[in-house]
Amino acid sequence: MHKMRPSRALSLSSLILMCVALAVVATGKPQDAAQAGQNPPQSGNNPPSAQSAPQATPIDAETCKLCHEDNYNSWSASPHWKTTLDKRGGPLMQGCETCHAPAAEHVANPGEPSKFPFTFDKASPKDINARCLSCHASGAEAMHVTESVHRLSDVSCVSCHSIHHAEDKEFLLAKPQPELCYTCHAQQRAQFNMPFHHRVNEHLVRCSDCHNPHGTVGEHQLRASATQSVVCYKCHEDKQGPFVFEHEPVKTEGCVMCHTPHGGPNPHMLKTSNVNLLCLSCHTTSFSNAPGAPSFHNQAAQYQACTLCHTQIHGSNFSSVFFK
Numbered sequence: 002m003h004k005m006r007p008s009r010a011l012s013l014s015s016l017i018l019m020c021v022a023l024a025v026v027a028t029g030k031p032q033d034a035a036q037a038g039q040n041p042p043q044s045g046n047n048p049p050s051a052q053s054a055p056q057a058t059p060i061d062a063e064t065c066k067l068c069h070e071d072n073y074n075s076w077s078a079s080p081h082w083k084t085t086l087d088k089r090g091g092p093l094m095q096g097c098e099t100c101h102a103p104a105a106e107h108v109a110n111p112g113e114p115s116k117f118p119f120t121f122d123k124a125s126p127k128d129i130n131a132r133c134l135s136c137h138a139s140g141a142e143a144m145h146v147t148e149s150v151h152r153l154s155d156v157s158c159v160s161c162h163s164i165h166h167a168e169d170k171e172f173l174l175a176k177p178q179p180e181l182c183y184t185c186h187a188q189q190r191a192q193f194n195m196p197f198h199h200r201v202n203e204h205l206v207r208c209s210d211c212h213n214p215h216g217t218v219g220e221h222q223l224r225a226s227a228t229q230s231v232v233c234y235k236c237h238e239d240k241q242g243p244f245v246f247e248h249e250p251v252k253t254e255g256c257v258m259c260h261t262p263h264g265g266p267n268p269h270m271l272k273t274s275n276v277n278l279l280c281l282s283c284h285t286t287s288f289s290n291a292p293g294a295p296s297f298h299n300q301a302a303q304y305q306a307c308t309l310c311h312t313q314i315h316g317s318n319f320s321s322v323f324f325k
């Protein structure tokens with residue numbers, strides 16, 4: 002009833018395993034068990050080291066399919082199917098056992114919880130990360146996994162990714178962004194609900210446009226190197242310059258000196274409700290190296306709305322006081 006791929010050479014031992022498998026399938030037991038998978042075995046979680054028998058017989062995914070068809074189907078529809086094409090690591094680095102560890106003993110004795118392969122629901126974050134990183138420790142995205150705040154805080158790969166039950170098939174995310182992130186970052190949900198915000202909830206901008214959840218060298222897992230403002234230039238190129246007349250803090254302090262990056266109550270996501278308060282926090286002779294606003298700037302009247310006149314506040318090629 003289950004066709005094997007004709008090209009697959011079956012060893013004697015796997016034939017025996019197949020017979021066991023088919024016999025159990027014929028009784029209908031494991032299918033029922035799999036469907037009733039809601040009650041996971043109580044004592045089945047072995048650390049991976051305890052399971053790797055010296056010379057484990059590789060089991061190919063087609064065999065697992067006999068009893069775990071749903072898991073097989075979700076796997077074969079995902080990019081992990083591609084491991085079957087990469088012969089370099091040998092058969093144990095292909096198919097199901099890449100993640101679940103050698104499972105020959107399990108196949109020979111499927112109902113026995115102590116022989117279950119590596120299961121993720123009861124494994125430690127460290128063990129889970131190690132397992133996934135055996136293939137995913139390289140590449141631009143994973144460059145700084147060792148510094149990852151998530152990893153150091155015991156947030157494992159499967160806190161965000163699901164191999165068999167991904168709601169967002171792109172990148173196998175357990176849930177789509179931003180809901181995924183909000184499950185743990187409630188404060189940020191509140192920020193993106195503020196009147197002025199980056200349209201993350203509207204799916205125009207993603208958390209991962211600015212953050213790399215796998216870790217970065219910089220603070221806050223921001224996708225930036227030297228200054229925090231770099232990540233902003235990705236989309237706000239016009240603010241980068243270089244300008245003939247730079248407004249110094251844009252370059253030295255970065256965008257978050259004046260803006261809240263997520264969202265807030267003030268127009269343009271400014272940190273203060275009135276622009277003049279923001280400007281005067283620096284442009285008073287006593288507080289910084291910025292020149293004080295000229296004395297004719299009477300704050301009782303028209304000089305409050307600083308950017309009405311100083312319009313090019315991020316820098317200008319024409320006016321040293323950013324008029325145009």
Ligand code: HEC
Nearest residue numbers: 022025031034035041060064065068097101104108111120
């Ligand atoms: C002969 C049928 C059979 C075969 C073949 C088989 N399994 Fe299982 N497997 C079972 C049964 C029965 C259980 C226990 C009931 C359950 O949780 O689904 C189980 C449990 C598991 C579990 C633990 C599930 C949990 O809820 O904790 C994993 C993981 C697993 N199998 C993976 C595999 C992999 C990987 C293969 C192939 C290498 C494989 N199985 C081959 C029958 C089988």
Ligand code: HEC
Nearest residue numbers: 062065069072073076081096097100121159163164165166
């Ligand atoms: C890339 C790693 C990976 C591969 C490859 C993989 N699994 Fe899983 N498996 C997981 C993870 C992680 C879970 C925990 C549930 C989840 O995240 O979807 C899991 C859960 C399971 C379970 C428990 C029931 C469930 O759905 O939670 C079974 C059974 C299982 N896998 C069987 C298989 C079989 C059969 C294959 C091959 C066809 C396979 N797995 C390939 C990572 C993997």
Ligand code: HEC
Nearest residue numbers: 130133134137140142151156157158160161172209214215
């Ligand atoms: C805090 C959540 C989170 C954690 C923890 C996490 N990821 Fe991701 N991962 C994501 C998101 C979100 C994306 C999509 C990134 C994007 O939009 O560019 C992603 C993308 C990926 C990709 C595809 C992107 C690529 O080109 O590399 C891989 C592979 C990946 N993650 C592996 C892992 C592994 C392995 C771990 C554990 C060491 C892990 N992830 C931990 C959230 C997470």
Ligand code: HEC
Nearest residue numbers: 080081083084094099100132133136158162170171172173
């Ligand atoms: C045996 C090696 C191997 C292991 C172990 C492995 N993966 Fe993968 N993973 C791959 C390959 C190969 C791809 C496909 C890459 C491609 O498409 O170029 C992939 C793709 C992915 C992607 C990207 C999906 C997409 O849509 O682009 C994510 C996310 C991912 N893996 C997460 C994980 C997680 C989480 C684990 C641990 C539970 C894990 N992987 C374990 C080899 C592995």
Ligand code: HEC
Nearest residue numbers: 179182183186189199201206207208211212221229257262
């Ligand atoms: C437009 C870019 C951008 C987007 C989109 C973004 N962030 Fe941020 N995030 C930042 C910057 C910049 C900081 C650093 C703020 C600072 O230095 O004051 C930060 C800081 C954080 C912090 C650290 C605590 C804090 O608030 O300062 C967390 C946690 C965080 N972001 C989570 C998220 C989540 C979750 C999402 C999606 C729902 C998200 N971010 C979307 C740019 C962004």
Ligand code: HEC
Nearest residue numbers: 150151154156160181182184185208209212214220221222
């Ligand atoms: C399973 C829970 C969980 C999920 C899901 C999660 N995070 Fe986190 N995140 C944490 C924990 C725990 C920390 C470390 C403690 C802290 O700073 O809050 C953290 C830290 C961070 C930080 C660094 C904060 C700092 O000040 O350095 C950023 C940025 C961040 N997460 C972004 C994200 C994004 C983006 C997503 C979604 C793709 C996400 N997180 C999903 C739990 C989670």
Ligand code: HEC
Nearest residue numbers: 197200206210211232233235236256257260262268269270
């Ligand atoms: C992934 C692209 C992207 C990145 C990265 C990004 N932005 Fe934006 N930003 C946008 C878009 C799109 C808008 C337009 C807002 C809208 O119409 O919803 C916007 C609007 C703004 C606004 C204007 C809001 C208004 O009311 O006029 C400010 C201020 C802003 N971003 C600051 C920042 C800062 C600071 C950073 C870096 C922390 C940043 N942006 C990073 C895409 C991005």
Ligand code: HEC
Nearest residue numbers: 230233234237240250251255256258259260269276308314
């Ligand atoms: C010295 C304070 C300050 C700094 C630093 C700053 N901004 Fe602004 N930004 C403002 C003010 C004030 C406004 C409102 C301008 C107005 O009222 O016309 C604004 C408006 C904006 C707007 C919306 C209007 C427009 O011009 O497009 C964007 C987008 C923006 N800033 C992005 C950035 C980015 C990106 C950075 C970092 C490179 C940055 N800002 C750094 C003060 C600042």
Ligand code: HEC
Nearest residue numbers: 249250258279280283290291292307308311314321322323
């Ligand atoms: C974080 C501190 C800071 C904030 C906030 C700030 N500035 Fe500045 N500003 C400076 C510094 C420093 C200089 C450069 C002084 C120099 O070149 O000697 C400067 C230069 C200027 C100049 C040019 C002065 C000259 O003679 O070249 C003007 C005009 C100006 N700022 C207006 C504003 C306005 C309007 C705001 C509010 C939207 C503002 N600044 C917010 C620090 C700040």
Ligand code: HEC
Nearest residue numbers: 277280281284292293294295303304305306307309310322
């Ligand atoms: C009605 C238009 C107008 C408004 C509003 C305005 N300014 Fe000015 N600002 C000027 C003019 C005119 C000059 C002088 C330009 C020159 O010297 O060529 C000036 C010069 C400056 C300078 C440069 C002083 C120096 O010594 O080089 C600073 C700093 C400055 N303004 C800050 C502010 C701040 C802060 C606000 C808001 C509280 C503000 N301005 C509001 C018109 C305005």
